[in-house]
Amino acid sequence: EVQLVESGGGLVQPGGSLRLSCAASGFTFSRYNMNWVRQAPGKGLEWISYIGSSNSSIYYADSVKGRFTISRDNAKNSLYLQMNSLRDEDTAVYYCTRDGGDVGDYWGQGTLVTVSS
Amino acid sequence: DIQMTQSPSTLSASVGDRVTITCRASQSISSWLAWYQQKPGKAPKLLIYKASSLESGVPSRFSGSGSGTEFTLTISNLQPDDFATYYCQQYNNYSPDTFGQGTKLEIK
Numbered sequence: 455e456v457q458l459v460e461s462g463g464g465l466v467q468p469g470g471s472l473r474l475s476c477a478a479s480g481f482t483f484s485r486y487n488m489n490w491v492r493q494a495p496g497k498g499l500e501w502i503s504y505i506g507s508s509n510s511s512i513y514y515a516d517s518v519k520g521r522f523t524i525s526r527d528n529a530k531n532s533l534y535l536q537m538n539s540l541r542d543e544d545t546a547v548y549y550c551t552r553d554g555g556d557v558g559d560y561w562g563q564g565t566l567v568t569v570s571s
Numbered sequence: 572d573i574q575m576t577q578s579p580s581t582l583s584a585s586v587g588d589r590v591t592i593t594c595r596a597s598q599s600i601s602s603w604l605a606w607y608q609q610k611p612g613k614a615p616k617l618l619i620y621k622a623s624s625l626e627s628g629v630p631s632r633f634s635g636s637g638s639g640t641e642f643t644l645t646i647s648n649l650q651p652d653d654f655a656t657y658y659c660q661q662y663n664n665y666s667p668d669t670f671g672q673g674t675k676l677e678i679k
Contacts, residue, residue, distance in 0.1 A: 489668075498671070498672050498673045499607075499670040501668040501670070549615075555620060555621075556662050557617065557620045557660070557662055558660075559626070561615055562614065563613075
């Protein structure tokens with residue numbers, strides 16, 4: 455069974471940093487591209503970052519470019535999102551998603567990041 | 572970036588009804604469109620990909636159509652479990668993935 459489990463969310467002050475993790479199981483992690491998607495409270499979905507299966511390609515949404523860094527460790531079946539210089543508007547549930555045929559076919563349960571003083 | 576516009580924002584319907592949600596892209600995305608269902612407090616679930624392909628395990632009462640800039644999600648014979656929020660997503664390889672703003676399907 456495919457499982458994606460995010461962790462690392464929490465309360466952080468504006469300007470602070472946080473590192474999210476996504477533990478993958480039930481599939482060959484190294485063969486799949488992965489994404490982070492977020493959802494602010496009561497709002498819609500926003501794609502924020504993509505990483506290719508072998509770290510070959512990395513993309514960011516303009517809203518997080520220069521502040522967030524996506525990475526992965528295929529040996530540990532894990533995806534990461536390092537978030538720096540956090541802003542109030544980064545408050546959201548953050549989901550990791552697996553790209554199956556270029557579309558998010560599996561999603562984790564999400565981890566809540568709250569940026570507030 | 573490609574903008575995705577869903578309509579309506581809210582839809583009221585009854586069990587057994589047939590409903591249609593529309594998604595329009597600001598430029599052609601061929602058939603690179605997906606539909607997701609999201610229930611409160613849960614992650615989105617993939618229903619349809621490549622505009623009209625049904626994801627494995629999804630009931631056949633869900634169907635998608637369209638290409639280019641206009642797409643529809645149709646749910647036939649609405650069931651109580653179908654009341655949720657639905658999102659379209661374009662995944663054209665030449666631009667960042669973007670989602671529609673969502674359509675909340677409510678019980679009438």
